[in-house]
Amino acid sequence: MAPGEILGIVGESGSGKSITCMSILRLLKSNGRIVGGQALFDGQDLMGLDENAMSDLRGNDIGMIFQDPMTSLNPTLSVGEQVIETILRHRPISRAEARKRTIELFELVRIPSAAQRIQSFPHEFSGGMRQRVMIAMALSCDPKLLIADEPTTALDVTIQRQILLLLKQLQTQLGMAVILITHDLGVIAEVTDRIVVMYGGMVMEQGSVAELFARPRHPYTQGLLGSVPDLRDGEHKRLTPIAGTPPDMSQPPAGCPFAPRCVHAMNQCDNAIPPLYEMADAVDQIARCWLHHPEAPRIAGINVTAEEVA
Amino acid sequence: MAGYVLQRLGQMLLTLLAIATLTFFLMHAIPGGPFVSERMLAPEIASALNDKFGLSDPIWLQYLNYLRGIVTFDLGPSFRYPGVTVNQMIADGLPVTLRTGLLAVICVVALGVPMGIVAALNRNKWPDTAVMMLATIGVAIPSYVIATLLLYVFALRLGWVPTFGLDDWRGYILPVLALSGFWVSFVARLARSSLLETFEQDYMTTARAKGLRPGQVLFKHGLRNSLIPVVTVLGPVVANLVTGSFVIEQIFALPGIGRHFVLSITNRDYTAIMGITIFYAALLMVMILIVDLLYVWLDPRIKLQKAAQ
Numbered sequence A: 001m002a003p004g005e006i007l008g009i010v011g012e013s014g015s016g017k018s019i020t021c022m023s024i025l026r027l028l029k030s031n032g033r034i035v036g037g038q039a040l041f042d043g044q045d046l047m048g049l050d051e052n053a054m055s056d057l058r059g060n061d062i063g064m065i066f067q068d069p070m071t072s073l074n075p076t077l078s079v080g081e082q083v084i085e086t087i088l089r090h091r092p093i094s095r096a097e098a099r100k101r102t103i104e105l106f107e108l109v110r111i112p113s114a115a116q117r118i119q120s121f122p123h124e125f126s127g128g129m130r131q132r133v134m135i136a137m138a139l140s141c142d143p144k145l146l147i148a149d150e151p152t153t154a155l156d157v158t159i160q161r162q163i164l165l166l167l168k169q170l171q172t173q174l175g176m177a178v179i180l181i182t183h184d185l186g187v188i189a190e191v192t193d194r195i196v197v198m199y200g201g202m203v204m205e206q207g208s209v210a211e212l213f214a215r216p217r218h219p220y221t222q223g224l225l226g227s228v229p230d231l232r233d234g235e236h237k238r239l240t241p242i243a244g245t246p247p248d249m250s251q252p253p254a255g256c257p258f259a260p261r262c263v264h265a266m267n268q269c270d271n272a273i274p275p276l277y278e279m280a281d282a283v284d285q286i287a288r289c290w291l292h293h294p295e296a297p298r299i300a301g302i303n304v305t306a307e308e309v310a
Numbered sequence B: 001m002a003g004y005v006l007q008r009l010g011q012m013l014l015t016l017l018a019i020a021t022l023t024f025f026l027m028h029a030i031p032g033g034p035f036v037s038e039r040m041l042a043p044e045i046a047s048a049l050n051d052k053f054g055l056s057d058p059i060w061l062q063y064l065n066y067l068r069g070i071v072t073f074d075l076g077p078s079f080r081y082p083g084v085t086v087n088q089m090i091a092d093g094l095p096v097t098l099r100t101g102l103l104a105v106i107c108v109v110a111l112g113v114p115m116g117i118v119a120a121l122n123r124n125k126w127p128d129t130a131v132m133m134l135a136t137i138g139v140a141i142p143s144y145v146i147a148t149l150l151l152y153v154f155a156l157r158l159g160w161v162p163t164f165g166l167d168d169w170r171g172y173i174l175p176v177l178a179l180s181g182f183w184v185s186f187v188a189r190l191a192r193s194s195l196l197e198t199f200e201q202d203y204m205t206t207a208r209a210k211g212l213r214p215g216q217v218l219f220k221h222g223l224r225n226s227l228i229p230v231v232t233v234l235g236p237v238v239a240n241l242v243t244g245s246f247v248i249e250q251i252f253a254l255p256g257i258g259r260h261f262v263l264s265i266t267n268r269d270y271t272a273i274m275g276i277t278i279f280y281a282a283l284l285m286v287m288i289l290i291v292d293l294l295y296v297w298l299d300p301r302i303k304l305q306k307a308a309q
Helices: A017-024 A052-059 A079-090 A095-108 A127-139 A159-175 A185-191 A209-214 A218-227 A265-272 B001-029 B041-054 B059-070 B086-121 B126-140 B145-155 B170-199 B204-208 B212-244 B248-253 B259-266 B271-296 B302-309
Strands: A006-010 A062-065 A145-149 A177-181 A196-199 A202-208 A274-280 A286-288
Touching: A006 B145, A006 B259, A017 A079, A017 A145, A017 A177, A062 A127, A062 B086, A079 A095, A079 A127, A079 B204, A079 B212, A095 A127, A127 A145, A127 A159, A127 B145, A145 A159, A145 B170, A159 A177, A177 A185, A185 A209, A196 A209, A196 A218, A202 A209, A209 B001, B001 B059, B001 B204, B001 B212, B086 B126, B086 B170, B086 B259, B086 B271, B126 B170, B145 B170, B145 B248, B170 B212, B170 B248, B204 B212
Parallel strands: A006 A177, A006 A196, A062 A145, A145 A177
Antiparallel strands: A196 A202, A202 A286, A274 A286
């Protein structure tokens, strides 16, 4: 990721979006474990850091916002205290200064009468206000990267938009990079620069928002986009869902995880996991699908290029 | 806060009155009386005694007289031990019981909670297994067996501690251990399961995602939330332990009030039964009030005003 970039990660529930981000911060619950791989941050492999260095980084260089603000704040501590303790953990400043900074942060995320509200407890706040506290907490140490794991899923629709616009605006204002996990494609289209489509714990397709929405090259991405209602559509077409459910990743399939649900599935798809193919006619788009193998059959809309159509 | 406490104290007085009434009439419903025994007293002496202690009055008059006594904190004379008042019985036995009881309470908190923490932090590893095994034994084996075993090993075989009496500090060790064994085990198990449940909460992930040190995560975010169930049982446990135990006091020959609980009933020592019951009930209610006040401190979501309604 580039500094100041907003990356969207989309995919169905259970496709591995949250787990990926929890793994980056090494925050998996007791039943999860990291088998291998790398996560580079500023040239440093986070998987190789010791627990101390890792906790110095969490909340400091990388901030995180969670899905459900109703349960993500400690009910027994005041909201102010929960931000203050984060600042005191990472900055060598006095409690009074941390308190002042917390009030500023609350004003930044537009919590009204911030100076009084820092003494409130989470249960005295609405969901939207709690998510603002979470954002203030994540931003408290000026992180270079903010990971927002479905930050609006648990909120009601009117608040969702407010929180999203706030995030977008703070990102522009503070210039940090943001990873936004969501299954709301509308959200992605509105605020992100680049999209990663995940399925079965793997990156299925990746590209800039404009390119990916204009020409999705993976059957799964096409399926996702096809299942979004279009309000401008006057004919009231039926939505086309993707049949079936995501695979059980505790017993991962040998081939492409999407093959059982894919309308274009071939024999090869069940045999091996496809590599990520680069798209010749796009700037920065890659897709994990056997159809992009040079010998694959041509299917309109997936691997037939504009020139070939012409 | 003050209003709430006053209101609760008022409720406690009503409860106490109900308990006193119920105990009084139940007690009189038991056949026999303080002056009925195998060695029959001459009828004249028996009736003279009954007259002296007001036992020949109609029951409602006895009841009112007794209530008048309680209001002035006079629990009356013991029927069994001539010349001794119930107030005196409690005053004589209480210091011993209170000392052993409070030491046992300290044991429960200082051993039970850390044992639970150690077990929870090392879930399914050997310290957890060890603590849980010990705790299961502690819950399963009755206190008199523990007491007898402790006596046999440490007093009789090893001779490290006296077999009975409280002449010096070593005398307290075994009674306190035997008295607290069950509750230490109980609290350890409770603290463990409560902590494990708290560890799964989202806010614990948040705390770690903020980069807080493991100690901060555990003590500031984890422990406080998981202590609520522990505090709930601690209230009645304190009341239970500081009023002594008949069995433990018999085994270690401690001059506490625990034995009066049992003996007063077999003796039909009416005033002693009433006095000790009321004393225990009052203590229990005060402890429960303290627990309720602690909740508010532990969990700001709990509001006293709401609870009072």
